[in-house]
Amino acid sequence: MNPNHRFFTFQFGLLCVSNFLFSASFNMMIPELPGYLTKIGGAEYKGLIIALFTLMAGISRPFSGKLTDTIGRVPVMVFGSLVCVICSLLYPVLTSVAGFLLLRFVHGFSTGFKPTATAAYGADVVHESRRGEAMGALAIGYTIGASAGPMLGSYLVNYFSYDIMFYVSAFLALGSVIILYNVKETLPNAARFKAMHLKINRTEIFDASAIRPALITLLLCFSIGTVLTVAPDFSEHLGLHNKGIFFAFFTVASLFIRFVAGKISDKYGRVPVLIGSTAVLVIAMIILSLSHSVTMMLVGAVLYGLSWGINSPVITAWTVDLCEPVNRGKAIASMYIALEVGIGTGALFSGWIYHNESTQFIYAFLTPAILALIACALLIRWNNKRALA
Numbered sequence: 049m050n051p052n053h054r055f056f057t058f059q060f061g062l063l064c065v066s067n068f069l070f071s072a073s074f075n076m077m078i079p080e081l082p083g084y085l086t087k088i089g090g091a092e093y094k095g096l097i098i099a100l101f102t103l104m105a106g107i108s109r110p111f112s113g114k115l116t117d118t119i120g121r122v123p124v125m126v127f128g129s130l131v132c133v134i135c136s137l138l139y140p141v142l143t144s145v146a147g148f149l150l151l152r153f154v155h156g157f158s159t160g161f162k163p164t165a166t167a168a169y170g171a172d173v174v175h176e177s178r179r180g181e182a183m184g185a186l187a188i189g190y191t192i193g194a195s196a197g198p199m200l201g202s203y204l205v206n207y208f209s210y211d212i213m214f215y216v217s218a219f220l221a222l223g224s225v226i227i228l229y230n231v232k233e234t235l236p237n238a239a240r241f242k243a244m245h246l247k248i249n250r251t252e253i254f255d256a257s258a259i260r261p262a263l264i265t266l267l268l269c270f271s272i273g274t275v276l277t278v279a280p281d282f283s284e285h286l287g288l289h290n291k292g293i294f295f296a297f298f299t300v301a302s303l304f305i306r307f308v309a310g311k312i313s314d315k316y317g318r319v320p321v322l323i324g325s326t327a328v329l330v331i332a333m334i335i336l337s338l339s340h341s342v343t344m345m346l347v348g349a350v351l352y353g354l355s356w357g358i359n360s361p362v363i364t365a366w367t368v369d370l371c372e373p374v375n376r377g378k379a380i381a382s383m384y385i386a387l388e389v390g391i392g393t394g395a396l397f398s399g400w401i402y403h404n405e406s407t408q409f410i411y412a413f414l415t416p417a418i419l420a421l422i423a424c425a426l427l428i429r430w431n432n433k434r435a436l437a
Contacts, residue, residue, distance in 0.1 A: 104160060
């Protein structure tokens with residue numbers, strides 16, 4: 049390890065650029081997919097757009113965690129990005145509702161693999177004293193992609209077509225793959241892939257050290273599923289026709305706070321920082337539930353972005369803090385399983401609650417506020433117990 053604990057190396061920079069392209073690739077579709085599904089006759093299945101995606105991502109996490117710790121970080125990242133390329137090219141081909149939903153399910157492999165290996169790689173090359181700061185820096189590339197992607201996707205649909213959006217998505221994911229071929233592997237003695245690596249036993253599904261981060265992630269990520277499912281229609285309901293603007297405000301706010309979030313948690317601790325960010329998330333959901341204007345909705349989006357700009361890198365750093373280095377991939381995958389379950393159930397339940405009725409928006413947003421409040425209470429309890437110990 050470099051004595052001055054420098055983390056922003058050329059390799060780390062490549063990882064950030066790859067993360068940006070990967071994020072832009074699949075996030076650019078999100079605001080437009082509800083409208084696309086309605087266009088092809090599947091309006092009643094909007095809740096499945098995110099739910100199926102996250103279901104596959106969750107199922108694949110134990111495999112990505114094991115493979116990350118055996119064959120290496122880079123091959124797993126490449127596979128995740130390649131899935132994005134292939135699925136994006138197939139959306140214009142499989143135009144039935146069933147075909148679309150099948151693709152959404154398969155597309156989930158991408159986020160089941162790429163983020164797990166990316167986080168493990170980042171943890172490998174960074175000293176533990178700057179881990180939170182590095183996780184925040186690594187997430188900046190992802191956040192920029194999540195900000196630019198939705199606006200670009202909406203622009204392409206409004207001025208060109210859905211098919212053009214899908215092809216641009218594939219092109220961006222391909223760029224992520226090309227960059228990864230210049231990234232050096234960090235796993236010592238990485239093995240060649242064998243079919244036996246896909247055999248998972250019970251002890252390889254979940255790392256016990258990640259229980260607390262995973263529980264908080266589960267409770268908080270219900271809100272992400274809700275926002276991804278409901279926000280596009282909510283934006284249109286309030287008169288904002290470029291549905292990507294909501295996500296742009298959310299992700300830009302998230303981007304700016306990431307510059308300092310991880311560093312603050314390195315200094316003051318993960319749990320105390322998470323208490324504050326979770327409280328902000330509760331407030332954001334309440335504001336969204338009460339929004340009757342575009343301005344108020346965007347205030348909620350900014351607060352929500354601030355909360356997740358802190359939550360994301362800090363929870364990842366917390367997970368890595370608690371695990372053994374040899375199980376780093378498995379621990380991160382365990383946390384991400386909870387993330388996928390939270391997002392998936394949030395998407396599914398918010399779709400049922402909303403049910404294409406504008407009067408139900410308030411209840412769709414209040415539900416994740418209640419769950420985030422429970423998460424905040426748990427964090428306060430754990431922090432108090434630690435202080436008394």
